[in-house]
Amino acid sequence: MRIGLVGYGAGGRLFHLPYIQAAAEWRIAGVVTRSPARRAQLVEEAPGVPAFDSLDDLLDAGVDAVVTSTPPGTRRELVLRALARGAHVVADKPFAPHLSGARELADAARAAGRVLTVFQNRRWDTDLVTLRGALESGALGTPWRAELVLDQDDPGTLESGPDDGLLRDLGAHVVDQAIQLFGPVARFDGHLDWLDVDGGRVDVGFALGLHHGSGVYSAVSASKLGRRSERRMVVYGSEGSYASRMHDVQFDRIMAGERPAAAAQWGVEREERWGVLSTAAGERRVPSAAGDYSAFYRGLHAALAEGAPLPVRLDEALHTIAVLDAARESDARGRSIEVETA
Structure with missing residues (x-):
């Protein structure tokens, strides 16, 4: 095609x-x-x-x-x-x-x-794919709450138009990741960091509390002005916890001039940065899964040519937008917001 x-x-x-x-x-x-x-x-x-x-x-x-x-x-x-x-x-x-x-x-x-x-390419981030595997293994038991952090020391890429801001940028990714892990959001608490730019206000950071319908609570946050870079995923469950601080390995390799079409292995984190699973049996490192954004395009082709499910369904994308709307309303009104059904 x-x-x-x-x-x-x-x-x-x-x-x-x-x-x-x-x-x-x-x-x-x-x-x-x-x-x-x-x-x-x-x-x-x-x-x-x-x-x-x-x-x-x-x-x-x-x-x-x-x-x-x-x-x-x-x-x-x-x-x-x-x-x-x-x-x-x-x-x-x-x-x-x-x-x-x-x-x-x-x-x-x-x-x-x-x-x-x-x-929504970050559904295929190496750290998220690895975390999903840990959850699906049952080793954490019933998940209770999670922390997802995506900080980038990259102020030059902040867009400051009336429909821009970090919530619509990194927020669209990290909120979608939380929904993929724990299901749709029923109630929302949001705080945005605001900066006056060119006569207007733009959100340059956020801390969001997502109350999922599944009962899981996830705290997601991001900044591009904090002068720090960090990717952190922590999940607490009835049987223990999982924590990772993997790099953005696909982007790092792209910036190094490598390309997935020519790579023997793609999107795998180095062993020293693998996530750690902590349970009653002790701590163990969880081998990195392979993240690969090309899975989106392979899935799209399968959906169009063979009738397979879309890699990102439109109802899912609408729900993410509804959550981002709730974040702005929660920040403006200073209270929890019920998320509108998309």
Whole structure:
């Protein structure tokens, strides 16, 4: 099947193209970018893949699906246009700034009879995949509560538009991770860190309390201005606890110039950074599972070609947006918020 990529900034170059290239089920039909510098990078990184000036030019060339990897403010129009012209669509997260906008895009996909899904790639982070395996093994017993931290010392990548902010950036990832582990959120407590930027306010950090319908409580947080980088996952259960501080191993290897299509092994953490499972039997290190974002694209192909479940269902993406809306409302009102059904 043919897939096209709209946008060739950091997202398109580092988080989409390498993993599409690693999924042999797809043929890359082209990339939309007008930048001469990025077109030169495309020639180097994907020889033979054509560059197009616009989404319509790409669609005219013939594609089964398109990936939108452009700034959030441009996403709505691109998704609607691609759906209207008969393409399936993968949208970067968050695929809309609010639940009302997300529902509009979901309705458009249903009306067009096309698939709309969201690139929640961090479901395939090495640390999350390893943690999921530990939970599924039953070694922790009944999970009670969890802490998920995703701090990045990266203030230069904060976006400060009216529909931007860290909650819609890293928050869309870490909230989705918690929901994948422990199920939908019923009630929510949120605190956002605010900064005045260019005459407006933007959230630059957050600490969120998710009360899952399953009974698990998860505390998730992130910052890009704390001058620290940390990935931490801790889960407490009736039989013990699990804790990990793995690196962002896939991103590290991409930045080192490696690519999953050419790697014998991908997304595995070094042994000295494996997570630790603590139970009555003592402590033991849990071997790293293999994280691989290309699993999203392989799963998408299976869904479109074979009717398999989507790797990220639209109802799941809508629920994540509903939780992010609840976070802003909780912060503004200073109290717990019931999460609206998506």
